[in-house]
Amino acid sequence: MENNLLLHLAIIIFFSKILGAISRKIKQPPVIGMLLLGILLGPTFLHFIEPDEVISWIAQIGVLFLLFEAGLETDIKRIKEDSKQAMLPAAGGIILPFSLGFGLAYFVTNNVSQALITGVIFTATSVSVSVMTLLDLNKLKGLEGRCIVNAAIIDDIVGILLLTFIFGLTGSGPEGSTLTVSLVKIVAFFVISFAFGLFVLQPFFLNLKKILLDNVVISLAISAVLLYSWFAEMAGLAAITGAYFAGLFLGQTQHKLAVQTGITNLGKSFFVDVFFVNIGLEFNLFDIEAEPIFLFSFVLLAILSKTIGSGFGARLTNFDAVRSFRIGVGMIPRGEVALIVANMALAKGIISTDILSATILMVIISALITPILLKYGFTKIGKKGFKD
Numbered sequence: 557m558e559n560n561l562l563l564h565l566a567i568i569i570f571f572s573k574i575l576g577a578i579s580r581k582i583k584q585p586p587v588i589g590m591l592l593l594g595i596l597l598g599p600t601f602l603h604f605i606e607p608d609e610v611i612s613w614i615a616q617i618g619v620l621f622l623l624f625e626a627g628l629e630t631d632i633k634r635i636k637e638d639s640k641q642a643m644l645p646a647a648g649g650i651i652l653p654f655s656l657g658f659g660l661a662y663f664v665t666n667n668v669s670q671a672l673i674t675g676v677i678f679t680a681t682s683v684s685v686s687v688m689t690l691l692d693l694n695k696l697k698g699l700e701g702r703c704i705v706n707a708a709i710i711d712d713i714v715g716i717l718l719l720t721f722i723f724g725l726t727g728s729g730p731e732g733s734t735l736t737v738s739l740v741k742i743v744a745f746f747v748i749s750f751a752f753g754l755f756v757l758q759p760f761f762l763n764l765k766k767i768l769l770d771n772v773v774i775s776l777a778i779s780a781v782l783l784y785s786w787f788a789e790m791a792g793l794a795a796i797t798g799a800y801f802a803g804l805f806l807g808q809t810q811h812k813l814a815v816q817t818g819i820t821n822l823g824k825s826f827f828v829d830v831f832f833v834n835i836g837l838e839f840n841l842f843d844i845e846a847e848p849i850f851l852f853s854f855v856l857l858a859i860l861s862k863t864i865g866s867g868f869g870a871r872l873t874n875f876d877a878v879r880s881f882r883i884g885v886g887m888i889p890r891g892e893v894a895l896i897v898a899n900m901a902l903a904k905g906i907i908s909t910d911i912l913s914a915t916i917l918m919v920i921i922s923a924l925i926t927p928i929l930l931k932y933g934f935t936k937i938g939k940k941g942f943k944d
Contacts, residue, residue, distance in 0.1 A: 683704060
């Protein structure tokens with residue numbers, strides 16, 4: 557397989573661009589073409605490209621670049637206001653999904669531990685698909701785009717705390733993984749990230765010319781992305797949260813445009829495409845053995861719970877119905893966080909393979925349906941509401 561790696565990457569890049577262009581031609585987001593390419597080339601259909609560690613690593617870098625770009629697009633002066641507006645959509649996107657996930661799993665398994673883990677899986681939001689779609693629609697800077705990203709970060713934090721608490725309850729957590737320790741780590745991440753960003757990172761980039769380093773700004777930006785992503789993982793958060801914050805701080809310097817151009821060209825030319833294709837490569841959908849009714853209920857409730865929960869939270873925040881719908885569907889995707897939770901719980905013997913199978917299917921379907929619903933929300937229904 558290693559001998560074919562270069563060929564596989566060449567095929568992924570070539571056909572992701574072709575299918576992305578076809579998706580645009582039929583007025584669908586390009587990410588749809590990339591996801592379908594992964595399903596087609598992978599173990600589900602052609603078996604041409606099997607899951608590969610190198611491709612997976614490239615994919616991980618791709619999603620970091622994607623969230624870094626989202627951070628660059630964010631105005632730090634509006635963070636306080638945006639965070640307030642994101643609180644209720646985030647809360648709705650946690651409470652309803654957790655409740656429905658718990659209820660479904662308990663009804664099927666009659667097991668509280670499995671039900672609790674399923675609830676956590678339902679709360680996880682993977683904002684990467686939404687960010688890519690919003691970038692393509694040129695809506696990431698809009699109020700809905702900012703709200704979706706901030707609400708997803710809040711969901712990530714709460715999801716990690718819930719998981720730690722549940723592992724503690726079931727006696728399955730690693731030594732020292734108490735809720736207090738997790739909370740301290742998360743608070744430390746935000747305090748140190750903001751302090752380092754404001755007092756080290758920004759001044760350093762603002763003075764690159766003085767220290768004769770202005771010609772290596774893209775390389776230094778990539779270093780900052782990787783550093784912040786590593787630090788987020790050390791704090792128990794998703795690496796994409798760290799990448800977002802790196803972009804947030806570098807977006808306030810005069811190098812924003814140069815960094816954005818360089819990272820966008822590098823990321824979207826190679827890394828980001830591999831990330832979305834890799835989602836389809838990771839799984840064989842024909843290997844899923846759970847009962848069809850359970851799978852259908854699992855995926856349907858996962859989609860509806862985020863749409864209704866986050867959408868209702870947005871309505872309570874005084875967003876109009878149209879913008880609430882956009883925010884709700886933007887919170888639908890599940891990805892790496894849901895899969896990590898499911899794999900960890902399976903390895904500890906807390907959940908059955910049926911729940912892991914259902915999670916895999918949910919990740920694929922939510923990734924495919926979100927761009928379609930987001931595009932519909934921005935182009936087919938009314939555009940009344942607040943100004944950005």
